[in-house]
Amino acid sequence: MSPRSHGPLGLFAHHREHEPQHLVILMLLAGALSLSATIVVAWVAGFVAVAHVARHANYFWFPFALVGAFVAHIGYVFAYREVAHVDRGTRIGTLRAGAVVAAGFGMFFPRGGFAVDLEALEDLGVPTEEARIRVLGLGSLEYAVLATGACTCAILMLLSGDPTHRAVPLSWVIGVPVGTFLAILAVAHRDWLCRGPMKIMRPFLDALYIVGLIVAAPRRHGLKAVTGMAFYWAGEVFVLWVCLAAFTRQLPSIPAVVVGYATGYALTRRTLPLAGAGAVELLLPFALSWVGFPLAAAVLAVFAYRVFNLWLPVVPAVVGVIALRRRPLGGT
Secondary structure, eight states: OOTTBTBTTOTTOOGGGOOHHHHHHHHHHHHHHHHHHHHHHHHHHOHHHHHHHHHTOOGGGHHHHHHHHHHHHHHHHHHHHHHHTSSSOOOOOHHHHHHHHHHHTSSOOTTOHHHHHHHHHHHTTOOHHHHHHHHHHHHHHHHHHHHHHHHHHHHHHHHTTOOSSOHHHHHHHHHHHHHHHHHHHHHHTHHHHSSGGGGGGHHHHHHHHHHHHHHHSHHHHTHHHHHHHHHHHHHHHHHHHHHHHHHHSSOOOHHHHHHHHHHHOSSOTTTSGGGGTTHHHHHHHHHHHHTTOOHHHHHHHHHHHHIIIIITTHHHHHHHHHHHHHOOSSOO
């Protein structure tokens, strides 16, 4: 089926049905959204202040960001591979998992990278509903690991005694334990909760159940999944930390970077359409300013971070799409 039957840019097409010209147009759209958002935040920060920070930046840091980006990608591959076969799941080869992850990180999927994950599992013969639960479980694991790290760092920030910027870390310290308790309660009673119209919540709660299996018995159900996701977020945060170090010309506070990062990532790049182009550039600089970083430095740091996070992965993303097209079923 041609992508034309799914809208002008194949918005609802399978990842194998996107034509090259559509990918290029979507990349240009992502670039326009990213640049527009960056200009808006730079205007708020003051173009003169932003230019001053750019002139005095220490670009020596940037090569280290490549290391963080590589570690993040490898970590996500292992997390995806393990979540795909937790508790009756289908096993997926490392090379194929790498292709799926690389493709999903590309900005040329209007429905987000999780759509690629879903379609890849369906290609392996996983029933659609089961594949959806696996993908939701992967997303839930993302947030579980990030929220745990953010809550820990928020506690460290509050214990440091700094009277400024307490509202953001305090929200993490309160919100994560309360949210975790409510999630556990909902999963434990999901058969009762998911009756009648509420049955639409069943896939989400089943996904949380999968995460619970991994956390409760990691050796049996996926220690690699938790470890891989931890490496993914550590790599991502390290890239942002490096970019902030370049533009603030000092070593940023790691807890502040983690809390600011988690606050600005209300939705992850794999969840958002076009890998979050525009949304991340708009929200993350303000989140960093809320935890104490100057907005002028934050907007440049986020711009640089997105070069490593969004634009450099374009090449492996294209390679991943090609690999999935050539081997739509099975394979390693």
